[in-house]
Amino acid sequence: MDLDQIEKLSDLKQKGLISEEEYQQAKERILGAQPQQSAPAPQPHTIMQTNNYDYAMVLHLTQFCSWLFPFLGLIVPLIMWQSKKEDAYVDEQGKVVMNWVFSSLIYFLVSVILCFIVVGFFLIAILFVCSIVFTIMGAMDANKGVIKNYPMSIKFFDVRETARTPVVPNSPQN
Template identity: 35%
Template sequence: MTTQTETNNAFLIHISAFASYVFPLGGIIVPLIFWQLKKDESAFLDMHGKEAVNFNLSFLLYSFVFGLSVFSTSFFDFPNFFGIFGGVSIVVIIAIIRFILILQAAIKANRNEPYRYPLTIEFIK
């Protein structure tokens, strides 16, 4: 049986990914620290912590690769498929999707439900 404290902590682990808006890599470091502190308290917190950290690491990797592809096509191969403004708009769309997925995971955690982020690489098993 999962307690209200555990569901609140799982909620906070997911929400802590918004620290990336405050400082670089905050979306990875803060959930990782919070998960490390809470993972031994319950399997529920361990599962949600791994999901949050894996998602944010995957998102960082995808953003890096996409950023390199947009940068290389935008500045070296005019005309291109994205163009500068197309690349920026796709980055904004991806950021909005990330925001929605984090909120969705936090709500599921607060409702005591398991959640798996889509397209997440399992760095931590």
């Protein structure tokens, strides 16, 4: 079968329908070798690749999904975390996010109960502002490679925190 295809290619080359380079590439493909090209052929469907820092940043920002539908800010980060949990960095960032989500849920429930003595309304407002600020701070840290629990976060999951200024590999030491 391979010999027939190579003979057909040879005929096409002799007739001038394909160039020598095209002939060699097709022959290598038929024989199972990789074609020797300087650049890979463009693929019709390109898969967008992101690094873990970008993924972790989006993981933090998905908490805002709860503004669209209640508890979506819990479900979406949880699914994202579980889908890439094998990556150590994303796993740690997922723990950070879940610590805050569960903490803020507890704080919110306590604030709702305290609404009967009016102070709960103020606590809900403060919690709302803290959630926005902490989520943005966490997203910015995650994009820089920093693992840090949110302030006021109850530690349901053990998180290995890093310094605010991460050490960049292969950089000169100060």
